Amino acid sequence: MLEKLNITIVGLGLVGGSFAKALKALNPQNIWAIDIDKESLQKGEEMGIIDRGYEEPEEPLKSSDLVIICLYPELVKRFVYENIENFKPGAIITDVTGIKNGLVEEINKILPQSIDFVFGHPMAGREKKGLEYSSSEVFQGANYIITPNSRNQKSSIDLIEDIARNIGFKRVIKIDPQKHDEVIAFTSQLPHIIAVALVNSDDLNVDTGSVVGDSYRELTRIAQINEKLWSELFIGNKENLLQKIEVFQEKLDLLKKAILEEEKEVLEEEFKKSSIRRKNL
Template identity: 30%
Template structure:
C-alpha cells in the first residue's frame, strides 16, 4: 500500500492523515472542498499533497478514508463509484453511525473497491485541521464494520494499517450492533443533555436564577449540549431506528421513576439510584474478555490555584509514570478541584497513588 487519500481535512481526517504520514511509508493525499483547509493541511505537514479536486486525490490510491460528516458520506461514496479506482483499493469512513453507509455501500455495485465501515471513537474540544494530532486515536477504540461478504484478508489488511498508524485498539462489530451501542452511550446522552438545557432555558425565561445557579454538576452533565447542531441532526437521522428504540426505553424508564415519586415509594426511588450507582462504579471492571482492559484510575483533590495540575503531573513525571488521560471533574473558585488520572497499568496506578500521597495530596480510588 503506497498511497492513501483522506477526503476531508478536519480534526479527524487531518489526524488520520498525520498518523499515516508519520508512521507508514505511504504517500498521503488530502482532499477538501475548502481551498483554505487544503492550504493549511499542506503548510502544517498534515499531508504530502492537498487537492480541491477529487479525482487526482484518489487516483492510484490503495486506501481511501471518507472523513466527512455522516450526512455527506453517501454522496461522496456515489461520487467515488463514478471514478476508476484501483481494484485492490479499500474505502472506509469515520462516521459515528454505520448501518446506513454500510447498507448504501453494499448496494453500490459500481464502486470498484472494497468498502469497510469505520468509526474511530476519539475526538477533541478543538476542531479543524489546525487541531490535528497523531496522538488523537492512541489507545482509543477504532471500530470496523465490514459488509458480510467482505473478504477477511481485506479486513485484516485495513486493521493492520490502522493499528500501526493510529495505535488505536481495533474492534470488529456488526453495523446494527454498533449503532445501538453508540446510540445508547453517545447519541441518547446528547439528546438528553440538549433536552435538559432547553427545559432549563424555558424556565429561565421567566426566572433568571435558573441560569445563575446552573454551574458545577449541571454544566458537567450538559457539556455535550454545546455540540454542532447540524452534525447531530445528521447523526440522529442516520441512526433513526436505533435512536427511536432507545428513546422508547428511556421514556418507559422515566415513567417508572415518575410513578415512584408520585406514590412516595421510597424503596423504589432508592433502588433506582442504588442500581445506577452500582452500575456506574462497575463500568471499568466489567469488560468482556478480549475487549479493552479496565482503566486504572485515581482521583486527586487539588486546590483551585494556578500550577496545581502541573505540580501533580511533575510529581508523576519524576517517577517515570505515564498518564494515559487526565481530566478536571470539578473546579470552582474557593473549592477543591478533583483530577481524574488514568494510568496504563495497575502497577503504575499504585505507584502514582503512593507518590502523590507522599507529596501531600488526598488520593481516592473511586469517585
C-alpha cells in the same frame, strides 16, 4: 506497515485532520488529502500532516491504496458515486460515519469487484469542528467499531484494525451494521439528545455558571453540538434512536414516580443498580 501505501484522506476537518496527524507518524509512502476548502488543504500542507492537498479527487484516488472518507453521511454516498471510476483497482476504502445501516447496502451495490469498502466508526470526536481542532490525541484510549460485511476480505479488515490500534485506539470491536446503529443510538446519540434537552430546560434565571458543579458541566459538554451533522445522524437512525429515547423515558418516569410517592426503597434499588453498572463499564 504503511511504508508502501499511498493514503488519501477525504475531508480534512476535525476527524480527517486527526487521522492525517496520527497516520503521518506511521510514515506511509504518501499521504494526500481531498477537500473542497482550499484553505484547509494549504494549512494541512503547512502543518506537514499531508504531503499534498487536492481539490479534484481524480489524481490522488487513482494512486491510492487506502482511502479514508471523513465526510458527513450523505456526502460519503455522493463521493463514492461520483468517483466510482477513479478508485485504484484493489484499493481499500474506509469511512468514519456514525450510522451504517442504509449506507453499507447502498454503497456495496455499486462498488466494483476489486474495491473493498470496510466500514468503520472511530468513537472519538470533539464538540468543535474544523482542522484547527484536530489532534491525534482524541484517538488515545478510545474505542473503534468496524462493521464487517460479506463483501469484505479478511486482510482488509485486518489492515483497518491494525491502523486503529497503531494510531492509539484501545479497543477494536466488530459488529454488524444493524447492531452498530442500535448501539450508537444508545451510547452516543441518546446522550447528545439528553445533554441538549437538559441545557434547554434551564429556566433558573440566574447565572447558571456560578451555581453548577462538575456534574452539570460534564453532562452538558456535548450540548455544544454541530447542528447539521447531528440532525442528519439522528434522523438517519430514527427508529433505533426513538426506541432508546423511549426506554430512557420509562426509566426516568420510574424514578420520578418513586420521588413523588417517596418510595425510598425503589430509589435505592435503582441507584445500586446504576452504581454497579457504571463501575463495571
